[in-house]
Amino acid sequence: xxxxxxxxxxxxxxxxxxxxxxxxxxxxxxxxxxxxxxxxxxxxxxxxxxxxxxxxxxxxxxxxxxxxxxxxxxxxxxxxxxxxxxxxxxxxxxxxxxxxxxxxxxxxxxxxxxxxxxxxxxxxxxxxxxxxxxxxxxxxxxxxxxxxxxxxxxxxxxxxxxxxxxxxxxxxxxxxxxxxxxxxxxxxxxxxxxxxxxxxxxxxxxxxxxxxxxxxxxxxxxxxxxxxxxxxxxxxxxxxxxxxxxxxxxxxxxxxxxxxxxxxxxxxxxxxxxxxxxx
Amino acid sequence: xxxxxxxxxxxxxxxxxxxxxxxxxxxxxxxxxxxxxxxxxxxxxxxxxxxxxxxxxxxxxxxxxxxxxxxxxxxxxxxxxxxxxxxxxxxxxxxxxxxxxxxxxxxxxxxxxxxxxxxxxxxxxxxxxxxxxxxxxxxxxxxxxxxxxxxxxxxxxxxxxxxxxxxxxxxxxxxxxxxxxxxxxxxxxxxxxxxxxxxxxxxxxxxxxxxxxxxxxxxxxxxxxxxxxxxxxxxxxxxxxxxxxxxxxxxxxxxxxxxxxxxxxxxxxxxxxxxxxxxxxxxxxxxxxxxxxxxxxxxxxxxxxxxxxxxxxxxxxxxxxxxx
Numbered sequence: 001x002x003x004x005x006x007x008x009x010x011x012x013x014x015x016x017x018x019x020x021x022x023x024x025x026x027x028x029x030x031x032x033x034x035x036x037x038x039x040x041x042x043x044x045x046x047x048x049x050x051x052x053x054x055x056x057x058x059x060x061x062x063x064x065x066x067x068x069x070x071x072x073x074x075x076x077x078x079x080x081x082x083x084x085x086x087x088x089x090x091x092x093x094x095x096x097x098x099x100x101x102x103x104x105x106x107x108x109x110x111x112x113x114x115x116x117x118x119x120x121x122x123x124x125x126x127x128x129x130x131x132x133x134x135x136x137x138x139x140x141x142x143x144x145x146x147x148x149x150x151x152x153x154x155x156x157x158x159x160x161x162x163x164x165x166x167x168x169x170x171x172x173x174x175x176x177x178x179x180x181x182x183x184x185x186x187x188x189x190x191x192x193x194x195x196x197x198x199x200x201x202x203x204x205x206x207x208x209x210x211x212x213x214x215x216x217x218x219x220x221x222x223x224x225x226x227x228x229x230x231x232x233x234x235x236x237x238x239x240x241x242x243x244x245x246x247x248x249x250x251x252x253x254x255x256x257x258x259x260x261x262x263x264x265x266x267x268x269x270x271x272x273x274x275x276x277x278x279x
Numbered sequence: 280x281x282x283x284x285x286x287x288x289x290x291x292x293x294x295x296x297x298x299x300x301x302x303x304x305x306x307x308x309x310x311x312x313x314x315x316x317x318x319x320x321x322x323x324x325x326x327x328x329x330x331x332x333x334x335x336x337x338x339x340x341x342x343x344x345x346x347x348x349x350x351x352x353x354x355x356x357x358x359x360x361x362x363x364x365x366x367x368x369x370x371x372x373x374x375x376x377x378x379x380x381x382x383x384x385x386x387x388x389x390x391x392x393x394x395x396x397x398x399x400x401x402x403x404x405x406x407x408x409x410x411x412x413x414x415x416x417x418x419x420x421x422x423x424x425x426x427x428x429x430x431x432x433x434x435x436x437x438x439x440x441x442x443x444x445x446x447x448x449x450x451x452x453x454x455x456x457x458x459x460x461x462x463x464x465x466x467x468x469x470x471x472x473x474x475x476x477x478x479x480x481x482x483x484x485x486x487x488x489x490x491x492x493x494x495x496x497x498x499x500x501x502x503x504x505x506x507x508x509x510x511x512x513x514x515x516x517x518x519x520x521x522x523x524x525x526x527x528x529x530x531x532x533x534x535x536x537x538x539x540x541x542x543x544x545x546x547x548x549x550x551x552x553x554x555x556x557x558x559x560x561x562x563x564x565x566x567x568x569x570x571x572x573x574x575x576x577x578x579x580x581x582x583x584x585x586x587x588x589x590x591x592x593x594x595x596x597x598x599x600x601x602x603x
Contacts, residue, residue, distance in 0.1 A: 006504075006505070010399065013395050013399060014395070014399060016391075016392075016395065017392060017395045017396060017399070017400075017409070020388070020392055020413065020476075021409060021412055021413060023473070024412060024413055024415070024416060024473070025412065026438075026442075027427055027428065027431055027473065028415075030431060030438050031427050031430075034430070043436070044436065045435075045436055046436065046441060047436050047437070047438050047441050049438075089316055089317040089320065090317065092313040092314075092316060092317065093313055093314045093316070093317040093318075095313060096309075096310035096311070096313035096314045097314060099310070100310035101310055101311075101314060109314065109318070111590050111594070113317065113318070113321065114590070115586045115587075115590060116321055116325050118530050118582065118585075118586045118589070119325055119579075119582065120533075120534045120555065120575070120578050120579060120582045121534060122534065122536075122555050122558045122559060122562070122574070122575050122578055123328060123329055123332055123575040123576070123578065123579045124324065124325060124328045125559070125562070125563070126328075126332065126558075126559075126562035126563065126568065126571055126572070126575065127327070127328035127331035127332055128324070128328055129562075129563060130331075130345070130568075131327075131328075131331075147320075147324060148324065150320055150321075150324060151321075151324050151325060154317055154320060154321060155321075158317055208418060211420070212418075212419070212420035212421060212422075214420065214421055214422035214537045214540070214541070215536060215537050215540070218422075218540060219559065219563050228420075229420055229422035229423070229541075232422065232423075232426055243430055246426060246430070247427075247430070250423040250426060250427065253420060253423060254418075254419050254420060254423055257418045257419065257420070258415055258418050258419065260418075261411075261414075261415070261418045262411060265411065
């Protein structure tokens, strides 16, 4: 291969990379500008690629609308409760699996727990729909969503915490026993601080999955509890969709996961790659 | 990462002779109790529904019979109905299309982009910025991605059609009916590729980062051309990682349903229904629980086989890399 040929290939590959970046950014850019446009401009025959009139009031409108506000709060309640529950149960099980249950049973148990993450939700939702229907709190409730999100978050939290506990040096725990720490104190003062960065990434991943979840929320809830993805269709009035409000609302709803990803990227990549490569 | 455990003989004497008392294992039951709680939860929310579905797959359960509690055993007829239905056959054909143009394309693109990004962008800051930008779609709620693409793909004044007009691909009066019967599945696939190429990209990228630099220096000293390094070193060493990325995408793909709900609700007609979507429709909207259960069980068996194979593969890879 001649030198100029190699350079041409290199150039084309770089072009491909930047075309892909542009392809990734364009929808987000268009979402951003749409969220500042008035409805009339959106419904015009030719879409504008730069808003002619800026209307920040789309955003203030979102926060003034009780329905939208409530859906965001519902999402926060469900996702945070589920994260706390997943992290708590996952830490318990992860610690036991990493430290004590190392035999054949423990190994198979950990893989079984992990395999639940790949469970098709369709086999869960329909029975749970009728099961929750028979309970006093009903289908359309915080509890049903918080519990159901454990289907995908608990296996993830358990598996990742197990990996993090295994990575934590055992010698430090033994040294603390020798120094006369009680088991509980060792766990809280020595072991937990060691896996704390891991816990942050697990919490973030669980939170993002719970925040983004749509399927369970769409099929089970919608009246008393309404997480933000379920709320989006209510911006359609008759045959007209108020796209500016949809986009402004989506913008507000997607800032937390994206912001979290950017700020805590290091933890996250670690959690993701461990969660992915290690399971 | 070498995860060699300290051999038991290295523990101090007191630790080997520990009984109960001032020691973590107050009772050997405690670790089991710690695992037991999550396992009980999983049994309640995963095993119980599976059994419930297994039972109703053989009953003629529908809205009325469920209400009056008078469903009865009908043998394999639910499975028979599912397997022979035209709707199912068409949806499987669509699923295959989606797997090829969605999942496979995502892994291919993700791998190529990750390697270009790692090998060719020298500026460290730019590298990280580009990585963040390309991985970002993965963090977005799939429902919002669906809504956003539905908006972009509007036929009449949608941004994509007008972008194509501006570039000159489309005539100014021409419009592509992206969400019409002809292209709806492709449109959903585009939205999916836009969002999920990020995952294989991130996996392959972090895999490439963790490859030992010494090999590459040796190759450089030997004067090996770039494509040779790629073919002989990078790709063989990333083989397992790429396979895992592919399997993960594949396992998400067969239960893919959220963007379908948001973008087309299976329509127009039934042109974008995938098998899992039909199961949901049957179970929740049409309340044909018996048939939905048969669907769910078929999907469950398929998933169980896949998951078992995947975990077996994963175990081997983890053992080979001394991860676990």
